[in-house]
Amino acid sequence: MNKNTFAIGGVHPHDNKISRECAIQPLPLAPTVYISVAQHIGAPSVPCVAVGDKVKVGQVIAQPGGFVSAFIHSSVSGTVKSIGPRADLAGRPATHIEIAVEGDEWAEGIDTSDTLVTTIPDDAKAIIEKIRLGGVVGLGGATFPTHVKLSPPPGSKCERVIINGCECEPYLTSDFRTLLEKGEQVVVGAALLKKAMGDVPCTIAIEENKPEAIAHIREVIAKLGYKGIEVMVMKMMYPQGGEKQLIDAVMHRQVGSGALPISVGAVVQNVATALAVYDAVQKNKPIVDNSVTVTGECFPRQANLLVRVGTPLRYIIDYLGGVPEEAAKVISGGPMMGRAVANLDAATVKGTGALLFLTEKQTRRAPESNCIRCGKCADACPMGLEPFLLNKLARAKDWDAMEQNAAQDCIECGCCLYSCPAHIPLLDNIRIGKGAVMGNIRARAAAAKAAAEAAKAAETAKK
Amino acid sequence: MSKLIISPNPHIHSKDSTQSLMRDVVIALAPAVLCSFVFYGWREILVMAVSVASCVLLEWAITKYMLKKPSTVGDLSAVITGILLALNVPYTTPWWVIVIGSVVAIGVAKMTFGGLGQNIWNPALVGRVFLLVSFPTYMTTWSQPQGLFGADAVTGATPLGAIQEGLMQGATVQDIMAEHGYNYGQMLFANLGGSAGEVCALALLIGFVYLCVRRVIKPWITLSIFVTVALVSLVFWGINPARFTDPVFNLLTGGLILGACFMATDYVTSPMSAWGGVIFGVGIGLLTVLIRYFGSYPEGVSFAILIMNSVVPLINMGFKQKKFGRK
Numbered sequence: 001m002n003k004n005t006f007a008i009g010g011v012h013p014h015d016n017k018i019s020r021e022c023a024i025q026p027l028p029l030a031p032t033v034y035i036s037v038a039q040h041i042g043a044p045s046v047p048c049v050a051v052g053d054k055v056k057v058g059q060v061i062a063q064p065g066g067f068v069s070a071f072i073h074s075s076v077s078g079t080v081k082s083i084g085p086r087a088d089l090a091g092r093p094a095t096h097i098e099i100a101v102e103g104d105e106w107a108e109g110i111d112t113s114d115t116l117v118t119t120i121p122d123d124a125k126a127i128i129e130k131i132r133l134g135g136v137v138g139l140g141g142a143t144f145p146t147h148v149k150l151s152p153p154p155g156s157k158c159e160r161v162i163i164n165g166c167e168c169e170p171y172l173t174s175d176f177r178t179l180l181e182k183g184e185q186v187v188v189g190a191a192l193l194k195k196a197m198g199d200v201p202c203t204i205a206i207e208e209n210k211p212e213a214i215a216h217i218r219e220v221i222a223k224l225g226y227k228g229i230e231v232m233v234m235k236m237m238y239p240q241g242g243e244k245q246l247i248d249a250v251m252h253r254q255v256g257s258g259a260l261p262i263s264v265g266a267v268v269q270n271v272a273t274a275l276a277v278y279d280a281v282q283k284n285k286p287i288v289d290n291s292v293t294v295t296g297e298c299f300p301r302q303a304n305l306l307v308r309v310g311t312p313l314r315y316i317i318d319y320l321g322g323v324p325e326e327a328a329k330v331i332s333g334g335p336m337m338g339r340a341v342a343n344l345d346a347a348t349v350k351g352t353g354a355l356l357f358l359t360e361k362q363t364r365r366a367p368e369s370n371c372i373r374c375g376k377c378a379d380a381c382p383m384g385l386e387p388f389l390l391n392k393l394a395r396a397k398d399w400d401a402m403e404q405n406a407a408q409d410c411i412e413c414g415c416c417l418y419s420c421p422a423h424i425p426l427l428d429n430i431r432i433g434k435g436a437v438m439g440n441i442r443a444r445a446a447a448a449k450a451a452a453e454a455a456k457a458a459e460t461a462k463k
Numbered sequence: 464m465s466k467l468i469i470s471p472n473p474h475i476h477s478k479d480s481t482q483s484l485m486r487d488v489v490i491a492l493a494p495a496v497l498c499s500f501v502f503y504g505w506r507e508i509l510v511m512a513v514s515v516a517s518c519v520l521l522e523w524a525i526t527k528y529m530l531k532k533p534s535t536v537g538d539l540s541a542v543i544t545g546i547l548l549a550l551n552v553p554y555t556t557p558w559w560v561i562v563i564g565s566v567v568a569i570g571v572a573k574m575t576f577g578g579l580g581q582n583i584w585n586p587a588l589v590g591r592v593f594l595l596v597s598f599p600t601y602m603t604t605w606s607q608p609q610g611l612f613g614a615d616a617v618t619g620a621t622p623l624g625a626i627q628e629g630l631m632q633g634a635t636v637q638d639i640m641a642e643h644g645y646n647y648g649q650m651l652f653a654n655l656g657g658s659a660g661e662v663c664a665l666a667l668l669i670g671f672v673y674l675c676v677r678r679v680i681k682p683w684i685t686l687s688i689f690v691t692v693a694l695v696s697l698v699f700w701g702i703n704p705a706r707f708t709d710p711v712f713n714l715l716t717g718g719l720i721l722g723a724c725f726m727a728t729d730y731v732t733s734p735m736s737a738w739g740g741v742i743f744g745v746g747i748g749l750l751t752v753l754i755r756y757f758g759s760y761p762e763g764v765s766f767a768i769l770i771m772n773s774v775v776p777l778i779n780m781g782f783k784q785k786k787f788g789r790k
Contacts, residue, residue, distance in 0.1 A: 421479040423476070
């Protein structure tokens with residue numbers, strides 16, 4: 001009863017961490033990489049290289065396209081072959097920079113040694129600026145630019161930094177391996193984030209199914225001697241790694257509808273992001289690679305690979321022996337929230353954390369039957385919503401009623417559909433409704449803003 | 464791999480299906496069914512066979528010939544309705560009465576509303592109450608358990624019926640209990656006559672625990688019925704033990720355990736939320752005791768559940784899960 005977890009809902013899928021013993025191995029360089037300029041939330045970056053340019057590893061190849069945007073660096077050394085549209089993981093076209101790999105020459109000023117740098121700079125602003133220059137984005141899945149998250153709006157104050165090491169999705173083990181193999185760097189990263197937010201306390205949250213990681217990180221904290229960083233052991237529960245759920249579990253505070261975590265004084269960063277922060281600040285090394293779990297019962301070679309950003313999926317898969325015959329679905333990410341890959345020629349992005357292969361038997365949905373009003377969906381919903389009701393409202397296209405019943409709060413974690421015994425596609429329908437509701441909310445906000453501006457203009461004209 | 468499947472998340476599903484949940488309910492009912500066979504013999508096996516077969520066949524025929532839709536009997540819910548109906552009637556009930564009961568249960572109470580999940584009232588209970596009102600002779604001629612190879616049945620009254628009759632003749636509860644030699648141990652392990660499902664309280668409770676352990680149902684509805692029945696009858700019994708029966712007697716008789724464990728907990732006709740379930744259970748408990756003490760029928764569980772079934776939509780509106788981060 002006393003275990004730390006969030007207050008409402010949640011499910012217990014089998015964790016299936018079959019790749020947990022696979023140490024992170026560097027993947028040999030692909031002959032060509034394709035680096036997307038739209039691999040974070042916010043405005044796409046603007047390429048700043050031309051076809052034919054020679055680039056080095058870590059050199060900026062695209063600049064932020066707005067405030068919420070990020071630098072993108074070349075992940076390889078070689079020649080820019082083309083800049084143009086290419087299908088991404090979902091099959092949608094996005095601008096990619098194609099680079100033919102020649103050798104592996106790193107840009108000036110990047111420390112590629114393994115020496116651990118534990119001295120924390122004094123200047124919080126300088127830390128955040130280095131994070132920005134390193135192109136760091138949230139690697140837990142949302143890929144929100146980290147420097148924006150670390151610059152809270154005036155009036156709000158951070159009270160605690162939470163490092164998210166829950167990895168509550170089944171199958172995924174890259175964060176677990178990172179905690180085990182790069183624990184020192186993650187803890188220094190946590191100390192940097194803590195410093196950047198004004199020396200607030202920091203909690204590293206790890207689920208109880210990773211006892212080795214919990215023990216190791218505790219050891220590292222003691223060894224490095226940082227004050228105010230603690231490990232919190234979390235009960236195994238999906239979706240604990242969801243930002244709002246984790247804040248609730250760690251701080252017992254609930255982020256309001258439509259509000260940001262900072263409104264309750266929390267800043268959450270993933271383990272892989274903490275490592276990227278360490279690299280960017282202490283080693284001047286921008287995000288050029290990330291750990292990718294390649295797994296699935298039908299996949300013959302489980303692996304955790306260190307993959308350069310922009311590596312084609314097919315190259316990774318072929319390196320490990322090709323797509324197994326039984327595989328029916330390839331997922332980028334975990335089985336609960338990951339996205340089905342439509343295009344194996346697509347390239348990895350900063351946020352690619354896993355490639356999961358599922359057989360048809362594992363993933364095929366059973367035919368839908370009548371709702372038996374068992375309430376399992378409502379019990380499972382971590383946001384306290386009523387998926388059975390939202391599903392009906394979505395089918396009736398009653399967007400106003402959906403808004404009243406908080407469809408906009410849905411975090412699309414999939415718990416409702418996962419637990420529905422009648423196999424009703426609850427989340428599919430709710431997602432459609434949520435899109436319409438969010439559109440309505442945005443349109444109202446825009447109209448209100450326009451009305452306020454018109455009133456202001458009329459006021460000025462009167463004078 | 465020939466083609467990749469593209470569909471939105473989640474990509475995996477829990478092992479639960481409607482069929483697996485209903486199968487668990489059938490398993491949970493098995494001890495009570497076996498007990499009824501042992502106590503009442505081959506005639507109860509016949510009642511059970513007729514009831515289950517007619518419920519399943521009827522649902523199959525309605526989906527195939529009237530609705531012209533794929534059959535839904537595979538979800539096993541009609542099997543449960545059949546078992547519950549059989550457990551709710553005396554083993555001496557003629558087969559054609561049972562067939563009429565299943566027509567009302569499946570045809571009227573379930574399929575007319577749109578099948579599983581759409582019905583307002585528990586189908587088996589609607590069937591049972593219809594038979595009780597239409598064929599009172601068959602439904603109230605209870606017989607003493609005779610065992611699998613027993614001799615001819617000895618007709619007797621159920622404990623609740625005997626008490627009501629005795630009270631009307633001016634006797635006190637204590638006199639009636641002593642006269643019939645009722646004791647609670649006998650009620651817990653083998654009842655003294657009544658519907659087949661009332662025969663062994665312990666078998667029903669084992670099934671209930673199984674359902675809770677398997678997380679098919681949550682215990683709140685059942686427990687709140689038990690607690691309410693105990694508390695309300697404790698108050699009345701405390702005031703006048705000569706006129707009102709005691710809490711243990713009320714808990715162990717009249718199909719209360721069967722109703723509380725297996726019929727009040729029917730997903731379709733009970734509230735969604737835990738607190739809604741508690742209110743629902745309190746309502747059932749209260750109505751049961753009031754009908755038993757003051758109603759013209761000796762037994763009140765069926766009516767209490769059906770009345771509370773009717774207000775489930777209201778309870779669902781009033782008791783919702785608190786939403787995350789909202790007041």
